[in-house]
Structures are given as structure tokens and as C-alpha cells.
Amino acid sequence: MKELMIRNLPELPFDMSEALNQLRVNLGFCGDQVKAVMVTSSVPNEGKSFVAMQLWKQMAEVGTPTLLIDCDLRNSELRSKYGISSTEKLIGSAHYLAGRAELEDVLYQTNVPNGYILPVASAIANPTILLEGERFAKMVETCRKMFGYILIDTPPIGSVADALNIATHCDGTVLVVRSGSTPRKMVDNSVQLLKRTETPLLGIVLNRADMNSKSNLYYHRYYRSGYYYNHQGYGYGYGQQAKKNNKVK
Ligand SMILES: Nc1ncnc2c1ncn2[C@@H]1O[C@H](COP(=O)(O)OP(=O)(O)O)[C@@H](O)[C@H]1O
Ligand SMILES: [Mg+2]
Structure with a gap:
């Protein structure tokens, strides 16, 4: 298999790493049939790629051969x-899909043991037709047989239909919400759109949660490490702010 190097994947602070670890463990509780998981969000910059990448790293680190497929083909x-x-010259998902x-030309092993990546080598303007095509379905099916887990990083739901197309080939979705930033209505809208795909929404990650904020005090009392379930019974919070206020060192 071809190889690529990831040079900039810093260690996370303990509380963030622990929140992601809880997310990983809880995804495991979804059952063996949940193997291909899409990570998405409503708008750009909520932390989809951050969560996908760090979760991928953690899964690999515990010994599960894990593939991260970059499907943010536009950006x-x-x-x-x-x-x-x-x-070597990097080629990626668009080359395969086209x-x-x-x-085998676009799958890479990495310097993270058990961590494999199918990258985007160069952006393309209109990948919809490629994501709807047979090759995409075949790619996910073949990768299912090769890896213990597949995580798919996607574009935001709010701007293009790509993520919804991708969801139909996955066993579940994780929706990332940037705390204090993404309007509730937008999150509701994303949940509704995801429901239409009939792919289960496995959980919501409340990213960059400010543990100093009053609205988070309730959680803070119970989960001082910065990790918590949200009010609907799923979801995981973590963020830089959590560290500042963290009394458990
Ligand atoms: N919990 C976090 N703590 C610190 N930085 C974060 C966190 N989540 C995201 N970021 C940073 O915010 C920026 C946007 O995140 P990114 O994952 O690229 O968003 P998206 O993929 O949703 O567009 C990146 O620079 C990323 O490293
Ligand atoms: Mg991204």
C-alpha cells in the first residue's frame, strides 16, 4: 500500500482527548453493524474535520484499522x-470516483499505526455527480471489508447536497455543532435533512463548548472534564475553554 505522512497532528489536552475517547467508546456501543460513519455539520468551520481526524487517530491508536475518507471534494x-x-504524487478520491x-491507488497507510487515509488530492467544483455514481457506492462497500472502521469527512449540510448523498451509503452520522455559534434552527434543519436520508443520527458533538458559560454550568457540575451528554441523551462536549475551567488536572 502507498504511504503518506501526517506531520501536523498534535496531541490534544487531556480533557479533549477524553471527550473524544468517550465518543469513540459510545460509537462502539452502536454495534458491529455500524462501521461506516459520516461526520458532518450544518455550516463550515464547526469542526467536522477536526473531530473526524482526531476520532480516526484514537480509533487507530486502540488498534482498530481505521480509514478516514476525505469527501469534502470541493474544499x-x-x-x-x-x-x-x-x-509520490498524491492522488485521491476524485481520481478514483472519476x-x-x-x-488501491488512492488508499494510503500513514505514520499513525492502523490509520489509513483516502485523501482529496485536488479540489473539484461539482462532485455531486461523482458522489451519486456507482463508484462511490462500490468504494464504501469495498472499504467496509478492508477496515474495522470508516470515517467520512464531508462538506456542510447547509450549503450542498453532498453530505446527504454520502449519508445514504453510511451506517450512521455524527453531527458536529459549534457551541455558541450555530443557530439552533440551523441544527434542527440539519437533523431534519439527515432524517430524510434514513441513516441514523448516532450523536451530536457539541464542539468548542465554553464551560464557563452559565448555560453549561449544569453539565460542568457533573462532568468536570468537559465531556457531557446533551439534553437529548446524546452528544459530547469538549473544547479549549473546558480546559481553563477544568478542576480535575
Ligand atoms: N475543539 C476544538 N478545539 C480547537 N480547535 C478546533 C476545535 N474544533 C475545530 N477547531 C479548529 O477550528 C478550525 C475549523 O475546524 P474544521 O475542522 O476545519 O471545520 P470544518 O471541517 O467543519 O469546516 C480548524 O482550524 C480547527 O483546527
Ligand atoms: Mg472540513
Whole structure:
């Protein structure tokens, strides 16, 4: 298998790492049939890629061969943000989906043991037709047989239909919500759109939760590490602010 290097994947503070660990464990409780999980959000910059990447790392670290498929074909930032490089010319999901490469040409093992990536090598303007095509379905099916877990990083639901197309090939969705930023209505709308895909919404991640804020005090009392279930019984909160207020060192 081809190889690529991730140069910029820093260790997270303990509380953030622990919140992600809880998310990983709880995804495990969803059962063996939940293998391909899409990570999405309503708008850009909520932390989809951050959560997908860190969750991928944690799954790999506990020994599960885990594949991260970058399906933000329009606007992927994984390569630049995480310093992803390869000694060979990098080719990725768009090449495979357009029929210009085979699956084995776009799957990479990484310097994270058990961590595999199917990257986006170059952005394309209109990937909808590719995501609706047979090759996408085949890609997910084949990868299911090869890996213990598949995480799919997607574009936001609010702007294009890509994520909803991708959801139909997954066993579940994790919706990332940027705390204090994404309007409730928008989150409701995303939940409704996801419901239409009939792919189960496995959980909501409340990202960058400010544990100093009054509305979070309730959770803070019970979960001082910055992790909590939200009021609907699913969801995990973590963020930089949580660390500041964290009494458990
Ligand atoms: N919990 C977090 N703590 C610190 N930085 C974060 C967190 N979540 C996201 N970020 C940062 O915020 C920016 C946007 O996140 P990103 O994952 O790229 O969003 P999206 O994929 O939803 O567009 C990135 O620079 C990312 O590193
Ligand atoms: Mg992203």
C-alpha cells in the first residue's frame, strides 16, 4: 500500500482527548453493524474535520484499522492543515470516483499505526455527480471489508447536497455543532435533512463548548472534564475553554 505522512497532528489536552475517547467508546456501543460513519455539520468551520481526524487517530491508536475518507471534494483542507504529504504524487478520491485511478491507488497507510487515509488530492467544483455514481457506492462497500472502521469527512449540510448523498451509503452520522455559534434552527434543519436520508443520527458533538458559560454550568457540575451528554441523551462536549475551567488536572 502507498504511504503518506501526517506531520501536523498534535496531541490534544487531556480533557479533549477524553471527550473524544468517550465518543469513540459510545460509537462502539452502536454495534458491529455500524462501521461506516459520516461526520458532518450544518455550516463550515464547526469542526467536522477536526473531530473526524482526531476520532480516526484514537480509533487507530486502540488498534482498530481505521480509514478516514476525505469527501469534502470541493474544499478539503486536511492536506494543508495537517501537513499531509507523500513522496509520490498524491492522488485521491476524485481520481478514483472519476475513473482515473483504482481504489488501491488512492488508499494510503500513514505514520499513525492502523490509520489509513483516502485523501482529496485536488479540489473539484461539482462532485455531486461523482458522489451519486456507482463508484462511490462500490468504494464504501469495498472499504467496509478492508477496515474495522470508516470515517467520512464531508462538506456542510447547509450549503450542498453532498453530505446527504454520502449519508445514504453510511451506517450512521455524527453531527458536529459549534457551541455558541450555530443557530439552533440551523441544527434542527440539519437533523431534519439527515432524517430524510434514513441513516441514523448516532450523536451530536457539541464542539468548542465554553464551560464557563452559565448555560453549561449544569453539565460542568457533573462532568468536570468537559465531556457531557446533551439534553437529548446524546452528544459530547469538549473544547479549549473546558480546559481553563477544568478542576480535575
Ligand atoms: N475543539 C476544538 N478545539 C480547537 N480547535 C478546533 C476545535 N474544533 C475545530 N477547531 C479548529 O477550528 C478550525 C475549523 O475546524 P474544521 O475542522 O476545519 O471545520 P470544518 O471541517 O467543519 O469546516 C480548524 O482550524 C480547527 O483546527
Ligand atoms: Mg472540513
